[in-house]
Amino acid sequence: MSGFVPVIESLLDTDLYKFTMMQEILHHQPETQAAYAFKCRNTPERPLAALQAELETQLDHLCSLRFSEAELAYLAKLRFIKSDFVDFLRLFQLQRRFITITAQGEDLDIRVVGPMLHCMLFEIYVLSIVNEIYFRQVPQASALAIGRERLKAKLNELNALSQQAMPTNPFVFFDFGTRRRFSKVWHAEMVGILVKQAAPYFRGTSNVLLAMQYGVTPIGTMAHEYMQAFQCFGSRLRDFQTNALEHWVREYRGDLGIALTDVVGTDAFLRDFDLYFCKLFDGLRHDSGDPYEWGEKVIAHYIKMNIDYGTKQLVFSDGLTLAKSIALYRHFAPRTRTGFGIGTHLSNDCGQVPLQIVMKLVSCNGQPVAKVSDTEGKGMCEDENFLNYLCDVFKITHR
Incomplete structure (x- = not known):
């Protein structure tokens, strides 16, 4: 063609x-x-x-x-x-x-x-x-030039953070930008720059091809479709979340231990996330709602379950910028582990809407x-x- x-x-x-x-x-x-x-x-x-x-x-x-x-x-x-x-x-x-x-x-x-x-x-x-x-x-050269300049500014933000990061719960982030990237060329260039210049903060990418090419960790566990599908898989509708989580545990037996909380809202999720699941999963992922309220709810739930929440991880992935991620990190890192999946702000910050x-x-x-x-x-x-x-x-x- x-x-x-x-x-x-x-x-x-x-x-x-x-x-x-x-x-x-x-x-x-x-x-x-x-x-x-x-x-x-x-x-x-x-x-x-x-x-x-x-x-x-x-x-x-x-x-x-x-x-x-x-x-x-x-x-x-x-x-x-x-x-x-x-x-x-x-x-x-x-x-x-x-x-x-x-x-x-x-x-x-x-x-x-x-x-x-x-x-x-x-x-x-x-x-x-x-x-x-x-x-x-849109003109590619000018858009990519904007992307590079903005990425340079983000690297400067990370350099400033180095004076304040907590050694016990370090700041870590991941690229979650495949689905909304400006282009695959920019996505690959951006990840390559982060691999070279954003260590030790940059810990991997959700994109499997780029993880393979750059020798970094591929990141991801489950999305909404997995949990949604269990609304039709034979159990009572009321039990679909526990059924989905139970199947995940049996399939991965300790691996991929971050669960998504907002298919029917965090409050309803936490009612199903009992002591058994609290112990089996490494942490939870935020993808909608106020992230500060969400994090406090999750910590309160772990306390209620008599779980040492400091051993768990709060992963944030909803419309994050690097600045938002750092602010959330400063709020929660004194108490527990955090991680930040940043998408569009990394892969499509090239001057376009x-x-x-x-x-x-x-x-x-x-x-x-x-x-x-x-x-x-x-x-x-x-x-x-x-x-x-x-x-x-x-x-x-x-x-």
């Missing part, structure tokens, strides 16, 4: 938690059918519908890719990745028939429907592709699922009756 520049050139160019969730589904719910829907939470400066033709071509290319033996060997070296899952990936190829795109006015309606094992990897690739072809419309795009699970095995969240506008459900029922079961209010 003349002039065609692929966005995705390796199936490892995605976030680690896609593989960890996929492995659990393979082992325990391989027959699951799923549907995912794309959503842009803000108003783009340019119509997304104009991207449709290029997006179709990019998806055709994406669905031609296979994992290489070198990539599979890298995954196999991760101690929590099992050999049968690697064998499955050796045969794996995304199927073009499972994803459809239609223009809805100036917006895009992107849907992925089919076996969950063959659909769940689409999410990060689709978001990365939409971002990149959208931002190709970032797209706030997501692709969420909306049904599973023919039944609706919901994400309620602790922040207005971050929830997602396509069935109002199910959403109301879910909220009634958990005694919560949807936003």
Whole structure:
């Protein structure tokens, strides 16, 4: 194809938690059918519908890719990745028939429907592709120059922190920017700079390909779709969170011990996060709501469970900047371990207004699922009756 520049050139160019969730589904719910829907939470400066033709071509290319033996060997070296899952990936190829795109006015309606094992990897690739072809419309050289200057300023912030960081609970952060990056070229350059210049604070990236290329730790455990899927997996709806956490514990047996708290809100999560789970999980991840209130609630919960919260980790990942991360660190580090997953502020701080795009699970095995969240506008459900029922079961209010 003349002039065609692929966005995705390796199936490892995605976030680690896609593989960890996929492995659990393979082992325990391989027959699951799923549907995912794309959503842009803000108003783009340019119509997304104009991207449709290029997006179709990019998806055709994406669905031609296979994992290489070198990539599979890298995954196999991760101690929590099992050999049968690697064998499955050796045969794996995304199927073009499972994803459809239609223009809805100036917006895009992107849907992925089919076996969950063959659909769940689409999410990060689709978001990365939409971002990149959208931002190709702006002057690249000037945008990258802005990105480099702003990254230099962030490195200066880190240098200032070195005089104040606490040795017992050091400041650590990770790159979580794959899904909303300005471009894959800038993402790779940015991570490379952090590897060289942000030690010892920079501890890894969620992007598996970049982790492999730069020899850093791939970061990630679970996302909302994993917890949401258990709303349809046979247990009472009231028990879906405990069922999901129990399956995770059995699959990973001590590895990947950070749980996500806001699928039906933190209060409802903590009611299910009993002494058993408090002891088994290494910590919790914040992704919506006020981060200070969340952290205090989590610490209070550990105290209530008679757990030494200083041994646990609070991981923050909701719309973080480096300055916000440092402020949260100063607040919580005297008491417990922290970690910060920074996304758009690292991978798409190039002078453009970032797209706030997501692709969420909306049904599973023919039944609706919901994400309620602790922040207005971050929830997602396509069935109002199910959403109301879910909220009634958990005694919560949807936003």
